[in-house]
Amino acid sequence: MKFVDEFRDADLGRVLAGQIVATVEPGRHYKVMEVCGGHTHTIYKYGVDDLLPANVELVHGPGCPVCVIPMGRVDDAIAVARRPEVIFTCFGDMLRVPGSGGTLLDAKAEGADVRMVYSPLDALRIAKQNPDSDIVFFAIGFETTAPSTALTLLRARAEGVANFLCFCNHVTIVPPLRALLESPDLRLDGFIGPGHVSTVVGARPFEFIPKDYGKPIVISGFEPLDLLQSVYMVLRQLAESRCEVENQYTRVVPYDGNPRALEALAEVFELRPHFEWRGLGFISQSGLKLAPAFQAFDAELRYPVPGIRVADPKACQCGEVLKGVIKPWECKVFGTACTPERPIGTCMVSSEGACAAYYNYGRFARERQVV
Amino acid sequence: MNPTSREPVCRTDPGCITCSDQGMVMRVAEIRGEDGFAACTDAAGALSEVQIDLVEPVNVGDSLLVHAGVALVHLGQAEAGS
Numbered sequence: 001m002k003f004v005d006e007f008r009d010a011d012l013g014r015v016l017a018g019q020i021v022a023t024v025e026p027g028r029h030y031k032v033m034e035v036c037g038g039h040t041h042t043i044y045k046y047g048v049d050d051l052l053p054a055n056v057e058l059v060h061g062p063g064c065p066v067c068v069i070p071m072g073r074v075d076d077a078i079a080v081a082r083r084p085e086v087i088f089t090c091f092g093d094m095l096r097v098p099g100s101g102g103t104l105l106d107a108k109a110e111g112a113d114v115r116m117v118y119s120p121l122d123a124l125r126i127a128k129q130n131p132d133s134d135i136v137f138f139a140i141g142f143e144t145t146a147p148s149t150a151l152t153l154l155r156a157r158a159e160g161v162a163n164f165l166c167f168c169n170h171v172t173i174v175p176p177l178r179a180l181l182e183s184p185d186l187r188l189d190g191f192i193g194p195g196h197v198s199t200v201v202g203a204r205p206f207e208f209i210p211k212d213y214g215k216p217i218v219i220s221g222f223e224p225l226d227l228l229q230s231v232y233m234v235l236r237q238l239a240e241s242r243c244e245v246e247n248q249y250t251r252v253v254p255y256d257g258n259p260r261a262l263e264a265l266a267e268v269f270e271l272r273p274h275f276e277w278r279g280l281g282f283i284s285q286s287g288l289k290l291a292p293a294f295q296a297f298d299a300e301l302r303y304p305v306p307g308i309r310v311a312d313p314k315a316c317q318c319g320e321v322l323k324g325v326i327k328p329w330e331c332k333v334f335g336t337a338c339t340p341e342r343p344i345g346t347c348m349v350s351s352e353g354a355c356a357a358y359y360n361y362g363r364f365a366r367e368r369q370v371v
Numbered sequence: 372m373n374p375t376s377r378e379p380v381c382r383t384d385p386g387c388i389t390c391s392d393q394g395m396v397m398r399v400a401e402i403r404g405e406d407g408f409a410a411c412t413d414a415a416g417a418l419s420e421v422q423i424d425l426v427e428p429v430n431v432g433d434s435l436l437v438h439a440g441v442a443l444v445h446l447g448q449a450e451a452g453s
Contacts, residue, residue: 038394091439119440121422141439144394148439151422196394199436199444222394252436252444260425261443 007223008046016228017051023235030056031187032234033324035177036194037064037352038222044361046224052231059186059324062176062280063194065141066093066350067322070276071312073169074099076305077138080167081112083303087130088114089123090138093350096343100310104138120152120166127156127164136165136299143200146170146288147261150268153294165299168289170269173197174205175286176277181213185325190234192227193219195249200265202257203245210243221249268294276309278346279319318345321354328358335359396446397421399433409442411435 024030034040040060043049049058062068074097081088081104088104095105095116108114113133117123120137127135139149149166156164173194180186193206198219209217216237220230230248237243247253268291275287290298312318316338317331328334328347338344340356347353351360397411400418407424421437423429426445435442 118419121420121440144438144443147425147443148422148441151424151441196436196438196443199394252446254444258425258443264425 007221007225009225012225013051013228016225016232020051020056020228020232020235021053023232023239024053024056025239026055028055030189030235030238031059032056032190032192032231033059033061033180033188034192034220034227035061035063035173036192036197037067037350037354037357038196039192039194039220039227040064040354041352041357042222042224042227044357046227047361048224048227048231049362051228056231056235058231059188060321060328060354061180061191061324062277062322063142063173063197064347064350064352064354065145065171066091066097067318067346067353068171068176068277068279069094069097069140069169069346070278071099071310072276072306072308074104075101075310076300076307077167078102078104078107078112079305080136080299080303081107081114082110083134085134086113086303087126087133087135088112088138089117089120089126089135090114091118091140092116094138094140096349097346098344120149121155124152124156124161124164127161128159131163134163134165134302136167138167138169140169142171142173142194142197143261143265144196146265146269147200147258150261150264153268153290153297154264156297157294162296164297165302166290166294166297167299168269170288171275171277171286172271172288173201174208175283176280177206177209179280179283180323181209181215183323185323188215188324189238190215190243191217192230192234193217193245195219195221195226195253198247198249198253198257200257200261203247203253203255204257206245210245214243216243216246218246218248219253221252267291277322278312279322313344316345318347318355321345321347328355328362331355394443395437397435397437397442399423399429399431399435401431402429411437411442 123137218230218233269288271285272287274282320326343349347355401410411421422441426442434446436444
């Protein structure tokens, strides 16, 4: 398929791997963070890290939208879902994310009307088909899924669908990157920037990384050759003592993003003063809520929600994994008490989560090495 | 599911929106009137409805990058037979 096959070519992959080896300084250890969970998934699925020299380490970042939702917000979602007048809709993976008292799937088993949807537009359709119920959509994700929620809310308002509500948990990518760069736990040499978030926001919002922190960032596509080329571009910047925003994913990402999507986001949402991220804590102006003009659609204003901050289970180290401080296999419960079938932490739930990606693919290569 | 299986819990070739944040390249199969939707096919040929407001104008055969039912990027006219 166009845009896919040509970016999985093994011969080209070997050429890029050779260029990477020729670019690194022997004796120097490089830490490059891939921000997006989609990149983490590709790296493990295709064994991209197996092609890198031992002194180039890929660190997994906080860009999996399911993984960063804190337990307290899941509890809030379940409280709304249990209301008799509510049909609660969400993406599939959020059904399995544990709150302090179970998951949305558990709530469904106990009688709550919880339904999986593929897009908020599906939820709007359910709202039109069920005028006597309130249909709440659990909105999560970065700037890639936020436009979908925004367009749905604009459509709901235009069509007068008053029983469609949004439990908004959308987040933005730049504040957590700044928080990571300020973190004393982590020394990073550069970033692989999120490809699909950048289709919306463009490359400009990442300019602070080279300007304020002196680190290179390369916006990358999601195929294995995209990732290899992006790692090479980061290393080449370091070798040439440059730091700038480069765009490897030019076939998809325009430098200025999608202005129509940004306009829709600006109309429908506004920034929250603070939002809690799993593992990263509260980050200023990192979450979105509905703008005053859309308050009639805001589930948090319609229903009381507990709004209690819940600490992660003690055994779970998703926080450290999300900050790139530890690798998935270094977590005490990885692959034993915590598996994709019975996840304790969010990173094991979504296929984009570092733990699930490593569990599904990476551990086999590691097991071979250990044996 | 067998815990030793190499298959992921959620397939993502090339994308799975149940994971909520996977983009998919889709091809426009039919433009649905004036309401901002198009019927699009994914790599496996499955048909779904996609909102195209953010990337209009589009034509049948064009490739789009789609997230959660909304096209975010117009990738251009697909090559014949690709």
